[in-house]
Amino acid sequence: MKTVLLLAGTAEARALAAECGSGLRLIASLAGVTEKPVSYPCAVRTGGFGGIDGMRAFIEDEKVKAVVDATHPFAVTISANACAACDMKKTPLVRLVRPAWEPVGDWCGFADLADAVAALPIGARVLATTGRKEMRVLAERADIRVVLRSVDPPDALPGHMVSLAARGPFTVMSEMALMREYRITHLLTRNAGGESRARIDAAAALGITLHIVERPVIPAANSVSNVADALEWLSDVLRD
Numbered sequence: 001m002k003t004v005l006l007l008a009g010t011a012e013a014r015a016l017a018a019e020c021g022s023g024l025r026l027i028a029s030l031a032g033v034t035e036k037p038v039s040y041p042c043a044v045r046t047g048g049f050g051g052i053d054g055m056r057a058f059i060e061d062e063k064v065k066a067v068v069d070a071t072h073p074f075a076v077t078i079s080a081n082a083c084a085a086c087d088m089k090k091t092p093l094v095r096l097v098r099p100a101w102e103p104v105g106d107w108c109g110f111a112d113l114a115d116a117v118a119a120l121p122i123g124a125r126v127l128a129t130t131g132r133k134e135m136r137v138l139a140e141r142a143d144i145r146v147v148l149r150s151v152d153p154p155d156a157l158p159g160h161m162v163s164l165a166a167r168g169p170f171t172v173m174s175e176m177a178l179m180r181e182y183r184i185t186h187l188l189t190r191n192a193g194g195e196s197r198a199r200i201d202a203a204a205a206l207g208i209t210l211h212i213v214e215r216p217v218i219p220a221a222n223s224v225s226n227v228a229d230a231l232e233w234l235s236d237v238l239r240d
């Protein structure tokens, strides 16, 4: 049975694992950053590989025939490492990446989080869904109020920030209710793309300003935008 490495941690990776069938040996790889990760219907390995060399060694040891990089569009390092490791081993690689969102409402795009936060006006009441890793830059803005939503709550926050631990999917109605409850004036989020756009539509509907961190540049790789195309790519490269 041929082995496929699935770089995971997203809804797309779980959907691909669910639809893959039993004709191949699929190993999903998780970074191990989420305390209670959603389960996968296939073998799972957890934790970093140890950079490009570590991933290359894994590909060799497990006789991996193809790699699907279905990591988050903002997970730059792992995607770059996959390109380099697969290139060295001449292992076929495809990137499964959901399409970015098109601008809606009062949309202000920024190249990075620091710029998006710097542009928030004094007194803004911000719903931030940028993840707890990025909280440091928000912690420095004591002149605004922040509701920080993340899957796992941060250990401690300064007085101008409150934590909301929650895992989607969310609906436009529930997002609008949350934004009204906290009298949100600005949504700070990344252009993650795909289905989870309820917060974007809710903010646009309420006239809330969107501070959007646009997508980082990731080394070019073969790309598909949905699970069906990724499965077709897999069946092509594993055919012989």
Ligand SMILES: NC(=O)c1ccc[n+]([C@@H]2O[C@H](COP(=O)([O-])OP(=O)(O)OC[C@H]3O[C@@H](n4cnc5c(N)ncnc54)[C@H](OP(=O)(O)O)[C@@H]3O)[C@@H](O)[C@H]2O)c1
Pocket: 007, 008, 009, 010, 029, 030, 031, 033, 046, 047, 048, 049, 050, 051, 052, 054, 055, 070, 071, 072, 074, 075, 076, 077, 078, 079, 081, 131
């Ligand atoms: N960034 C986000 O906003 C976001 C959102 C939702 C889900 N996720 C998921 O969370 C994971 C970590 O995201 P990140 O932004 O911290 O990634 P990153 O900055 O690109 O990666 C940092 C390091 O974490 C390890 N790593 C990342 N993803 C891995 C995976 N799927 N399997 C094994 N090791 C992995 C690698 O360590 P080594 O160098 O030691 O191999 C990598 O160098 C990703 O798998 C991503 O799909 C990220």
